[in-house]
Amino acid sequence: MTDLDLLATFLEIYRSGSITAAATRRGITQPAVSGQLARLEKSLGEPLFVRGSRGVTATPRADELARRVGPHVDQLRTALDPAPALDGTVRIGGAAEFMTARGLPALAPLTQRGIRFEITLGLANDLLTALRSGQLDIVLSAVRPGAGLTVTPLTDEEFLLVGPPLLARTVDQALLAEDPARALEHLPLVAYSDELPIIRRYWRSEFGKRPKNPTAVVVPDLRALLAAVIAGAGVSALPRYLVESALTAGAVELLHRPEVPPLNTLYLATRTSTTHVVVNAVVAHLKSRDWGVL
Template identity: 45%
Template sequence: MPSARVTTTAHRRAPEPHTHRHAAATACKEETGPLNPALLRTFVEVYRTGSFGKAAQRLRISQPAVTQQIRMLEERVGVPLFVRHATGSRPTPAAESLARDAEGAVDALDFVLQRYFGTDGPARPLRLGAPSDLIGERILPALADMLGDGLQLRTTLALSDVLLPQLAAGELDVIVVRVRPRLTGVTALPLYDEECSLVASPELARTLRPELVAGGAPEVLAERPLVAYAESAPLIDHYWWSVFHRPAPSAPDVVVPDHRAVLAALRASIGIAVVPTYLCADDFARGTLVPLLAPEIPPITTMYLATREGDAVSRPQVAAAQSRLLACGRGWN
């Protein structure tokens, strides 16, 4: 007869006190998870500079972000690390102790990043993003002298909704966009005002009824396909509100994310579009495209030059590119 297996739990010996402490520590570790090294990096900068604001500039993030990270670290260690006062921040004894152990580790990590990725090295290429027509027609000519002096440049050709998150994430250094950025940690300056025109080929323009268009009735325009550089058709919508005081008649029929491709579609009489006037100057002169209307006050869109907070102070390449583009922008329209 096989012997019965017996398991006894009622009289199991209680764990030693140190086992309780180990279990509690393990539970705490599992609850909090690994520490984000960025918190220590921010802590060291605040400790060294004696200021949340100066640390934010050196780290190229916003001051509220520094405050939040220090608060997260204080919650993790369970004690205050800094005492804020009128002229800066004073470390507590706990911060002094933590800094002695953390500074070396943070500096070592910075060295590794600099050695393998060149995160802040002067030779790192400037990463610039803008719509493709702006890169080719305006930005590269404006930066020509800097490029001749050795500036290395890497460009990203994309629309505003793609460029803004990349700038905020640190993947780009400078962007030029057709919408006002409203992101924490991003600084935006007006670059120039871009005039827009409602454009079509001469062949398509002849099929429209000028008396209705000239009389302020845009219904006839709704009968023609709309070509846009973005699904949201921001220039078309802006033009309709500015000139006709109503929303655009419909979603675009053709979307190509490059204004030069939009112009190619217009030359082929595919439809009508609202495009930056400066891009049409040669076509107007040759007669390959014509403006459909001549508003007394042409609609304009403000272009913005955006960088991350602090970059224009701490990175000479960003500051120089920003200054050059702003200077050139004063002559653009």
């Protein structure tokens, strides 16, 4: 990682007043942004921000640094990009939640090179069918694509079991350590569908059984699931990138801490016959990013 990367991350934090917002704008994880900031502060020998419940506040040293380096970093990031201009449209499919939080911020810099994007949001199997039929050029899929496509593992989603603080207080901690499924089975679930796809996978992975919990809410949108959890409707298993801000704010709490966090791989899929220069440029851009664990 170059010093330019550290300064670019610093400027995003400074301008947005939030580590979470900076992560979204940079297209990387919040822990990665925090790590970059820590490296820069260590190099300078003093803190640049004061952390608070509503974000970060710049120190006088940060104000000075932003004034000195801001215009130059902006110019250098453009000048040092050797990539030629491109002209064309790329059709990309992905889950609405991932594309909103991570996918679109990662793709945004390519628009400055002349690429136009048409984004289709939907379920993985439907998007992969559209890819095979030629309606899409690239799919970012949480389901491993089958034969006939070129597939690259892109990153891993880490799933957390979270609930509102009031419900978290009802969990018997002694029983949780001994028999977690039983300790949690009184909690109502907020689920993506009646089949409980994400929750069922979490229960089987961590507890070796299906959940016996009642279902309170079913809604096919992970962002809506988080909103329902925050409002107190129940508990759910959700990707870290989606719940991290709510955890930091105390709006939700972890209900279970597995020794090895359950992960789900996100894949980048294209048609094997793809030779389009612009599509290949987008694929290369996505593969080169440091996504970390989401």
